[in-house]
Amino acid sequence: MGFYIRKSVSVGPFRFNLSNSGLGMSAGVRGLRVGTGPRGNYVRMGRGGIYYQHTFNSPASAARIPVRTPQPAVYVPDSTHAPLQSIESASAAQIADSSSEQLLDEIRQKRRLFSFTPLVIAAAIVFFFFALASGSGWFVMFALIVGTAAIIAAKYRDTMRKTVVILYDFEAGFDESFRRFHEWAQAVSASRRAWHIAASGEVYDFRVVKIEAADGSCPGSVVVARDITELERLRAELTDQAVRDGLTGVYNRRQLTAVLEAQARAATDGHPLSIVMIDVDHFKTVNDRYGHAVGDRVLIDVARQLTGSVRESDMVARYGGEEFVVVLPGMDAGAAAERADRWRRQCAATAVDTPLGTLKDVTFSAGVAQLTATGSPDDLLRLADEALYRAKRAGRNQIMVAEPALPVLR
Numbered sequence: 001m002g003f004y005i006r007k008s009v010s011v012g013p014f015r016f017n018l019s020n021s022g023l024g025m026s027a028g029v030r031g032l033r034v035g036t037g038p039r040g041n042y043v044r045m046g047r048g049g050i051y052y053q054h055t056f057n058s059p060a061s062a063a064r065i066p067v068r069t070p071q072p073a074v075y076v077p078d079s080t081h082a083p084l085q086s087i088e089s090a091s092a093a094q095i096a097d098s099s100s101e102q103l104l105d106e107i108r109q110k111r112r113l114f115s116f117t118p119l120v121i122a123a124a125i126v127f128f129f130f131a132l133a134s135g136s137g138w139f140v141m142f143a144l145i146v147g148t149a150a151i152i153a154a155k156y157r158d159t160m161r162k163t164v165v166i167l168y169d170f171e172a173g174f175d176e177s178f179r180r181f182h183e184w185a186q187a188v189s190a191s192r193r194a195w196h197i198a199a200s201g202e203v204y205d206f207r208v209v210k211i212e213a214a215d216g217s218c219p220g221s222v223v224v225a226r227d228i229t230e231l232e233r234l235r236a237e238l239t240d241q242a243v244r245d246g247l248t249g250v251y252n253r254r255q256l257t258a259v260l261e262a263q264a265r266a267a268t269d270g271h272p273l274s275i276v277m278i279d280v281d282h283f284k285t286v287n288d289r290y291g292h293a294v295g296d297r298v299l300i301d302v303a304r305q306l307t308g309s310v311r312e313s314d315m316v317a318r319y320g321g322e323e324f325v326v327v328l329p330g331m332d333a334g335a336a337a338e339r340a341d342r343w344r345r346q347c348a349a350t351a352v353d354t355p356l357g358t359l360k361d362v363t364f365s366a367g368v369a370q371l372t373a374t375g376s377p378d379d380l381l382r383l384a385d386e387a388l389y390r391a392k393r394a395g396r397n398q399i400m401v402a403e404p405a406l407p408v409l410r
Contacts, residue, residue: 110162120154123147203232245318247296248303256317256325260377263329273371274336276326277384278306278343281363281396283322294354298362302347309343325384333370333401340366340399348397365391369402 017024017037026035033044042055124147131143205226210218243255251259260275267273280286280302287295299322306316306326315327328336344364352359367387371380383402391400 107164110164113158113161115158115162117151117154117158120150124151202227203229245303248300248318250303250307250324251315251317253317253319256315256319256327257377259315259317259327260380263327264371264377264380266329267371271330272332273380274328274331274333274368275380275384276328276336276340276343276366276368277319277381277388278302278324278326278340278364278366279388279392280322281365281392286359286362290354290356290359294352294359297352297354298359301350301352302362302364305346305350306343309339309346325381333368336370337368337399337401340368344397344399363397365396366399367391367402368399 015026015033015035017026024035024037026033026037028034028044031045035042035044040055124143128140128143128147131140134140205228207224209222209224211220211222213219243251245252263273280298283295283298286298299318303316303318303324306324310316310326310328313329317325317327319325326340328339331339344366348361348363350362352362365388367384367390369380369383369387371377375383387400387402391398394400
């Protein structure tokens with residue numbers, strides 16, 4: 001599968017160019033090229049560094065070429081590199097925003113597309129042997145030409161169907177760095193074999209002590225090496241336990257406070273920051289009827305569903321008891337409420353098996369709040385908590401936002 005990232009992309013005899021003025025397309029052979037772009041139609045000819053180009057200004061053609069307009073500032077979480085613009089080979093004139101996750105999904109989908117080339121090769125071989133059996137020389141030559149052409153056409157078609165083309169406008173000064181990265185990637189892809197060697201995980205502590213003689217000379221040194229692999233593993237495990245909830249495995253309240261403070265400082269440049277405070281409905285009834293073991297399973301299941309439904313830049317934490325808080329950087333209150341409502345419906349559709357039968361309709365209420373320009377993390381938690389209790393007083397199993405102008409999701 002072909003994969004290109006550049007300002008100019010060639011697909012067969014066609015070339016697509018992305019500039020600050022817009023999208024252009026040209027076609028031709030070496031020495032002669034005809035194209036169209038934001039400034040009009042043009043003809044270019046020449047070789048060896050000497051070229052002649054004539055442009056025909058055409059308002060009608062300029063109207064057909066989409067001109068890229070300045071886009072508003074887009075908040076990009078730390079987990080992504082930049083907002084991408086993707087162009088599929090099947091429709092090179094259509095430009096659409098795409099996240100890294102959507103881009104990877106597109107690449108996987110195209111890799112799963114059926115390849116016609118092996119089928120055409122098999123058919124060409126059968127046709128060639130059929131021509132040999134006929135004993136006709138011209139028929140053999142005809143089968144060879146037709147079979148070769150069909151294989152080339154099938155290979156070209158499969159390549160185009162499985163190619164993902166990205167037009168990426170780099171910032172000044174970044175072109176050279178990416179060119180080197182692209183050369184390295186091309187070298188890796190052209191290698192016969194590639195190895196991934198995982199580290200053994202062994203950690204050693206080395207200490208060197210010089211030996212000093214009575215006359216001040218240094219006749220040698222003593223080197224002490226200690227295997228501290230297990231010590232480092234335990235230290236990393238203790239560090240993780242210090243920020244994780246022991247039951248659900250999500251982050252604890254202490255880590256939530258630290259992350260909220262850091263995200264609040266990062267949000268001072270105008271990027272939104274929202275949180276969703278979740279409380280499992282009738283959790284005390286679940287504990288009283290089914291036992292605390294089943295209650296723990298409910299909390300673990302809710303935490304698992306939340307963790308599996310958030311972005312890498314988001315954070316899920318247990319706030320206390322049956323309450324969870326989800327931190328959503330770069331998302332306003334409206335989008336956060338819609339996402340929380342999807343979690344609510346997903347949770348309600350999940351059943352938990354218990355010794356007393358299947359526990360269905362595990363629901364939760366949630367309050368959504370967005371950090372204001374003058375607000376603090378404590379203010380954000382207080383607003384979300386107030387919205388949560390408004391949702392519980394209104395009948396539970398619903399989402400409320402800490403802004404009267406936004407709707408209630410049920």
